[in-house]
Amino acid sequence: MTNTSHSNHSSNATQSSGIRGFLAGLSSLDRRWIFLGVALAVGIPILLKLSLPEVPGPMARATFNAIEKIPSGSRVLLAFDYDPASQGELQPMANALVHHCASRGHNIVFMALWPLGKQLADKTIKDVLKEFHPEYVEGTNYVQLGFKTGNEGVIKLMTTAITEQYPNDASGAALTDIPLMSGVNKLSEFKLIGTISAGYPGAKEWVQYADGASPEAFTLVAGSTGVQVSQLLPYYPKQLEGLLVAVKGAAEYEMLVTEKYPVARHQGRLEEGRRRMGPQLVAHLLVIGLIVLGNVAMIAARGAKGGAR
Amino acid sequence: MLKRTIPILILATSGAILVVAYFSPFTTNWSEVVLMWFNILAAVAYVLGAGNLLAVNLEKVSSRRAGWAYALITLVAFASMLTFGLFKIGGVPSEAHPDVPYAGDYESTQSAFGWVYEYMLSPLTATMFALLAFYVASAAFRAFRAKNLESILLLGTAFIILLAQTAAGMFLTGWIPADSVFAFLRFDSLRIAITEYIQTAGMRAITIGIAIGIAATSLRLILGVDRSYLSKQ
Amino acid sequence: MSVTMNTPTSGNRLLWISLMVFGMVGLSLNAFARKDGMAHGYVEVKEVERVQVTVVQSAGAGAASADAELKWVAPTDPKIASGEYTRVAGVAPRAWTVESLVPAKEAAMMMTARDAGDLTVERVEPSAINTFGIWIAAFLTLGIFSFLYRDNPWYKVAESVLIGVSAAYWMINAFWSTLVPNLFGALAPTLVRAVASPDLPVSSSPNSDFWLAVVPLILGFMLLWRLAPKGGWISIWPIAFIIGTTAGLKLVSGIEADLMAQAVATMQPLVVLNPADSATATASSFSFSAISFWGSIGSVVSVVGVLSVLTYFFFSLEHKGAVGKTARVGVWFLMITFGSAFGLTVMGRITLLAQRFEFLFTDWLNIG
Known part of the structure; x- marks a missing residue:
């Protein structure tokens, strides 16, 4: 973000007049007007609480089914591989995923490959697990392992020696004293691994190092940002059994989860993704409009100069 | 010897141990040791990064170079956060061991460290990335020009995906019955066709290409053919 | 993008300034003229008390050993009443409060419920430090957004804070999460247990653990040598180790997950059958x-x-x-x-x- 140049169209006003001249002039429009347009396109729908229907797609359904089909009470590992920069997209997935796992009675082990991921896991435990599932006891039903440095090295070491990587959980209790982790020293002891992933290290590394080491042992599902998802598509559905694509995937999955497992209060915590689809619609239309306008301006400018190149 | 031979041996050994461990369960212990060292060194790398930042900004302040005041702000922010975290200032004691000085939590908003995370670090990183929304829109206006078949394919796909990802897709093509011959024209079907078949195929080829490249580079490094890292002094 | 560097023209500037003034006025009205005002931080407050106890040995476990197990538990722990735990004399109980953030809207609901006598709802209090925090967060958020207008000191301050804070955050997290338990825990387990991590597991082979941890300690110092003005080659050893490990990791997994698995995923039947027919399909049943x-x-x-x-x-x-x-x-x-x-x-x-x-x-x- 170093390009600070701005322009305005009066500086190179075209000689031609009328609509064509106006359109040609658009190509040198001060981009701050575009910024203002984006701000309004995102801001107004939020204030108006614009809410739209969602139809769950196959990838969200696959993720939902992956968590449904493992037996209740299974041990699942949720890796929070993101930071606040992506929480707009990924926090809704994390909330729905934790609520879904707990509603199915799975025992949840939290961890993070990103330094700030542990904080977001803590937040999810507080906002979702403790709120909607007060019966979940730390140590018996869930464990927060926290963050470790080493990126894919952490995953690889955990395939054979979890207690070496994590002698203690995040609160300092020895892993060997935690009922949920007793006798667990390999990733293959988990029934399902879910990664909420914003980039490196994340879902790609989980596929390469965890799934690669024991492809049959557990199901791997991922929630991904829109930017990263292209990288993950080749892994779906063989290596990644479920894949949540950006906020759209979050909204679809949220819907599937809350339809089957509704909550009595604070429903807003499980509607974050759907809430953000309103601004999404208007902003997408704006971007399409901008592309069209940019092309019209190009064509008009060509005409104004008296012929194409 | 110290500058060339030993580094080459270190690289070859650590790499080979991991490769061999994949094929032989008997050497898993060795690879665990290597990985533990690797993960610890990754932690040291964070310290190194902080040290670098400190060095650069101290130099900027001491030589009064342009923008040194901002470097000073960075240094103050860094030093405060470091103190808050190292000494767990304002932290909550551990429930199991309230008598052990540094056993408690330092990441809740009650502690200084957690407060700075909640009200400074988290909003700042989130907003930095949110800025990109504006630049993406600006780039869409300026850079996306339908000049030839290739760019029209790119633009057309972007249009379909942008519409299909929101309710606009359902609104525009939802009236086409899902079981009719023309169902493939529905935006949600087009989106699935594009992402699951075409984009997946494109990315699969790219993934294969990158994998071959990485495997070749890794092998060259482990075998000591590629020694370019030795000159990074 | 070929955009020229230009300051806004006077007409343009007037428009932008009026937009900003409009925002300021709206903000002040919102803050001072509305009944609810703006930016309220609330916390949920939980009081914690812990007392030290000894775990009473059962008769079969032999005479009380010198190092009887000591624990900190809540004074209301039923095991104290049942006699399984006895309070340690002379050790004062410890008490503190734990506060956690509550969104303003939920806080209002919770406070009304508690005022109405529902004691199952946790106690919620307004919190000045968190209200102040929301203002700081807004100030920094707007500072970053101000870059959209043009580069300016407000943005630069916010950016400088971000750089300093995040470097320290990463370093601190690396220190407490990995260096303390995984490195110092092997080098000086007694110290780590006394100061930071009392439940650090006791190793079955402390000696070999110690020597195995000396290696990354030395490599770590060699890596930090990069900060020194001289002796750049010293850091090449740990770097060679890091590159070697990464190469070893990527060589196998890259071939497996990204090359072979992708090739297999591509080699699928070109003629795809409907799910209902795929089980029974034979050459004779072709349709x-x-x-x-x-x-x-x-x-x-x-x-x-x-x-x-x-x-x-x-x-x-x-x-x-x-x-x-x-x-x-x-x-x-x-x-x-x-x-x-x-x-x-x-x-x-x-x-x-x-x-x-x-x-x-x-x-x-x-x-x-």
Whole structure:
């Protein structure tokens, strides 16, 4: 973000007049007007609480089914591989995923490959697990392992020696004293691994190092940002059994989860993704409009100069 | 010897141990040791990064170079956060061991460290990335020009995906019955066709290409053919 | 993008300034004229008390040993009443409060419920330090956004704070999460247990653990040598180790997950049957109705896509004739891939912006 140049169209006003001249002039429009347009396109729908229907797609359904089909009470590992920069997209997935796992009675082990991921896991435990599932006891039903440095090295070491990587959980209790982790020293002891992933290290590394080491042992599902998802598509559905694509995937999955497992209060915590689809619609239309306008301006400018190149 | 031979041996050994461990369960212990060292060194790398930042900004302040005041702000922010975290200032004691000085939590908003995370670090990183929304829109206006078949394919796909990802897709093509011959024209079907078949195929080829490249580079490094890292002094 | 560096013209500037003044006036009205005001921080307050106890040995476990197990438990722990635990005399109980954030809207609901006598709802209190925090967060958020108008000191301050704070955050997290338990825990377990991590597991082979931890300690110091003005070669050892480990990790997993698995995923039947017919299909039962038309098209498209893009990447063949044509199809596939990736990127970025606006509107302005 170093390009600070701005322009305005009066500086190179075209000689031609009328609509064509106006359109040609658009190509040198001060981009701050575009910024203002984006701000309004995102801001107004939020204030108006614009809410739209969602139809769950196959990838969200696959993720939902992956968590449904493992037996209740299974041990699942949720890796929070993101930071606040992506929480707009990924926090809704994390909330729905934790609520879904707990509603199915799975025992949840939290961890993070990103330094700030542990904080977001803590937040999810507080906002979702403790709120909607007060019966979940730390140590018996869930464990927060926290963050470790080493990126894919952490995953690889955990395939054979979890207690070496994590002698203690995040609160300092020895892993060997935690009922949920007793006798667990390999990733293959988990029934399902879910990664909420914003980039490196994340879902790609989980596929390469965890799934690669024991492809049959557990199901791997991922929630991904829109930017990263292209990288993950080749892994779906063989290596990644479920894949949540950006906020759209979050909204679809949220819907599937809350339809089957509704909550009595604070429903807003499980509607974050759907809430953000309103601004999404208007902003997408704006971007399409901008592309069209940019092309019209190009064509008009060509005409104004008296012929194409 | 110290500058060339030993580094080459270190690289070859650590790499080979991991490769061999994949094929032989008997050497898993060795690879665990290597990985533990690797993960610890990754932690040291964070310290190194902080040290670098400190060095650069101290130099900027001491030589009064342009923008040194901002470097000073960075240094103050860094030093405060470091103190808050190292000494767990304002932290909550551990429930199991309230008598052990540094056993408690330092990441809740009650502690200084957690407060700075909640009200400074988290909003700042989130907003930095949110800025990109504006630049993406600006780039869409300026850079996306339908000049030839290739760019029209790119633009057309972007249009379909942008519409299909929101309710606009359902609104525009939802009236086409899902079981009719023309169902493939529905935006949600087009989106699935594009992402699951075409984009997946494109990315699969790219993934294969990158994998071959990485495997070749890794092998060259482990075998000591590629020694370019030795000159990074 | 060829944009010229220009300051706004006076007309433009007037417009922008009036926009900003409008925002300021609205903000002041919102803050002072509205009954609810803006930016309220609330915390849920929980009181914690712990007393030290000894675990009473059962009769079968022999005479009380010198190092009887000591524990900190809640004074209300039923095991104290039942006699399983006895309070340690002379050790004062410890008490503190734990506060956790509550969104303003939920706080209001919780406070009303508690005032109405529902004691199952946790105690919620307004919190000045967190209210102040919301203002700081808003100040920094707007500071970053101010860059959209132009580079300015407000943005630079926010950026400088971000750099300093995040470097320290990462370093501290690396220290407490990895260096303390995994490195110092092996080098000086007694110290680590006394100061930071009392439940650190006791190793069965402390000696070999110690020596195994000395290696990364030395390598770590060598890596930090990079900061020193002289002796740059010293850091090459740990760097060689890091590169070697990474190469060893990537060599096998890259081939497995990204090459072989992808090749297998491409080599699928081109004729895809409807799920209901796939189990019973034989040569004699051939019928067109059993074939999934779009499924088969999709399969063919996938294979053509992978092969044509790979052809395009194959630079050692000149892109002429059949190779050139295939490569051109590959370019089309790549263009569609990138178009789709662009659409998904727009989606991602817009969401992040929406989240920031939600913060500004709801937490700060209290109008959402």
